[in-house]
Amino acid sequence: GENVEQHPSTLSVQEGDSAVIKCTYSDSASNYFPWYKQELGKRPQLIIDIRSNVGEKKDQRIAVTLNKTAKHFSPHITETQPEDSAVYFCAATPNSGGSNYKLTFGKGTLLTVNP
Amino acid sequence: GAVVSQHPSRVICKSGTSVKIECRSLDFQATTMFWYRQFPKQSLMLMATSNEGSKATYEQGVEKDKFLINHASLTLSTLTVTSAHPEDSSFYICSARESHLNTEAFFGQGTRLTVV
Numbered sequence: 001g002e003n004v005e006q007h008p009s010t011l012s013v014q015e016g017d018s019a020v021i022k023c024t025y026s027d028s029a030s031n032y033f034p035w036y037k038q039e040l041g042k043r044p045q046l047i048i049d050i051r052s053n054v055g056e057k058k059d060q061r062i063a064v065t066l067n068k069t070a071k072h073f074s075p076h077i078t079e080t081q082p083e084d085s086a087v088y089f090c091a092a093t094p095n096s097g098g099s100n101y102k103l104t105f106g107k108g109t110l111l112t113v114n115p
Numbered sequence: 116g117a118v119v120s121q122h123p124s125r126v127i128c129k130s131g132t133s134v135k136i137e138c139r140s141l142d143f144q145a146t147t148m149f150w151y152r153q154f155p156k157q158s159l160m161l162m163a164t165s166n167e168g169s170k171a172t173y174e175q176g177v178e179k180d181k182f183l184i185n186h187a188s189l190t191l192s193t194l195t196v197t198s199a200h201p202e203d204s205s206f207y208i209c210s211a212r213e214s215h216l217n218t219e220a221f222f223g224q225g226t227r228l229t230v231v
Binding site: 032034041042043044046049089101102103104105106107108 | 147159219
């Protein structure tokens with residue numbers, strides 16, 4: 001099955017700096033890669049997602065690049081703000097209807113943005 | 116985006132009792148729903164995939180007789196934790212997709228289960 005590795009596990013940045021997370025996946029059949037923000041006790045919130053036919057996607061301060069050959073993607077936040085502090089999860093889904101497109105999550109990155 | 120509602124948000128039960136958690140898709144039909152468990156400071160771990168009208172598919176290591184899943188309609192899936200023990204205390208979250216396409220998954224609010 002799919003395995004998603006995510007680094008770093010904790011990340012502390014100063015307000016205004018960028019936060020970059022690196023995610024790798026194992027299943028070359030995966031073609032959908034969402035990135036979630038989760039605040040304590042809350043549901044995961046989709047921040048950005050990318051498909052394997054696209055190399056980069058950007059939405060205001062959030063962007064993600066995908067290297068399908070190397071099987072890794074890198075979401076990042078620019079101009080970070082204290083309210084960006086949360087746990088962020090990378091995820092991957094194989095392009096197989098037989099798998100019901102189930103999501104496999106990385107172990108998460110605790111991001112702290114210091115004012 | 117689509118809305119998935121999960122109930123209850125918090126529940127405390129005694130050891131040995133059963134607890135039912137409901138997951139509803141409010142404005143779309145969800146052929147497939149997923150149930151996750153999340154322990155403190157850990158990631159979401161998939162427990163099972165629930166398909167409307169058929170038996171759930173459980174992940175390795177998840178006891179199907181302990182975690183009963185029913186997906187009787189296209190808008191409702193339930194997870195029943197039977198004979199709960201303190202080690203079952205966790206955050207349980209469901210998610211659903213709108214179609215058979217590989218698209219965004221929508222999550223319920225989660226249920227904080229505490230077994231005393």
